[in-house]
Amino acid sequence: MRRVSAPIFRVVTGTEQGEGVLRKGFFLGLVVFLGLSFTASAKTTASAKTTARGKTTASAKTRRRAQHQQSLTAARAAAQKAAQAAAAAYEARAARDRIAAQIKTLSRFVYLFGGIEKGIEMATTPAASSRELSPAALELNDRNKAKVRASITTVRQGLEKLETDFRMNPALKTYYPYLTGVANFGEAAENQAAANRFDDAGRSLLRALDQLTDALAGIH
Numbered sequence: 166m167r168r169v170s171a172p173i174f175r176v177v178t179g180t181e182q183g184e185g186v187l188r189k190g191f192f193l194g195l196v197v198f199l200g201l202s203f204t205a206s207a208k209t210t211a212s213a214k215t216t217a218r219g220k221t222t223a224s225a226k227t228r229r230r231a232q233h234q235q236s237l238t239a240a241r242a243a244a245q246k247a248a249q250a251a252a253a254a255y256e257a258r259a260a261r262d263r264i265a266a267q268i269k270t271l272s273r274f275v276y277l278f279g280g281i282e283k284g285i286e287m288a289t290t291p292a293a294s295s296r297e298l299s300p301a302a303l304e305l306n307d308r309n310k311a312k313v314r315a316s317i318t319t320v321r322q323g324l325e326k327l328e329t330d331f332r333m334n335p336a337l338k339t340y341y342p343y344l345t346g347v348a349n350f351g352e353a354a355e356n357q358a359a360a361n362r363f364d365d366a367g368r369s370l371l372r373a374l375d376q377l378t379d380a381l382a383g384i385h
């Protein structure tokens with residue numbers, strides 16, 4: 166007869182049950198730990214990216230502010246330079262106008278002085294002295310001399326004022342070297358006219374006119 170073997174049943178002991186629970190708890194804890202670690206890593210990565218973006222944005226803003234400040238500085242410097250150039254041009258124009266006005270006045274006087282001086286010279290030559298001049302002619306000649314002397318004094322005063330203004334006025338002082346000594350020619354002409362040396366006085370006035378013309382040409 167064949168022996169029929171009875172089914173074998175495995176009896177699970179309390180120890181094995183405990184080990185299963187521990188394994189399940191371990192795996193569950195591992196899953197939770199890995200999940201938390203992943204979450205923390207993700208947060209850290211996101212935080213790092215946010216920080217990097219913040220730094221990049223701040224750096225860009227800093228660069229933009231620096232560029233804006235540089236633009237403002239350059240604009241202010243350009244505006245200041247333009248203002249200085251405009252002021253210099255205005256001062257040069259004012260100086261040229263003053264000198265041109267004095268040249269005009271002196272040129273007109275020298276032109277008229279030439280004719281008057283010639284008449285005075287003819288009346289005071291030895292040939293004229295050999296002739297008897299009428300009292301009216303002598304009186305006219307004296308009046309002409311007085312007028313010429315007074316006019317030369319006025320010219321001398323004008324030259325002195327011009328030179329003084331250029332020396333004392335800050336807006337014109339830059340161009341004062343062009344006019345240094347021009348008043349001396351006026352003073353010399355005044356002294357020469359007082360001594361009846363009208364021809365020499367005319368030459369002194371021409372020297373003053375030459376210096377004024379050179380000054381006008383030199384001021385830009």
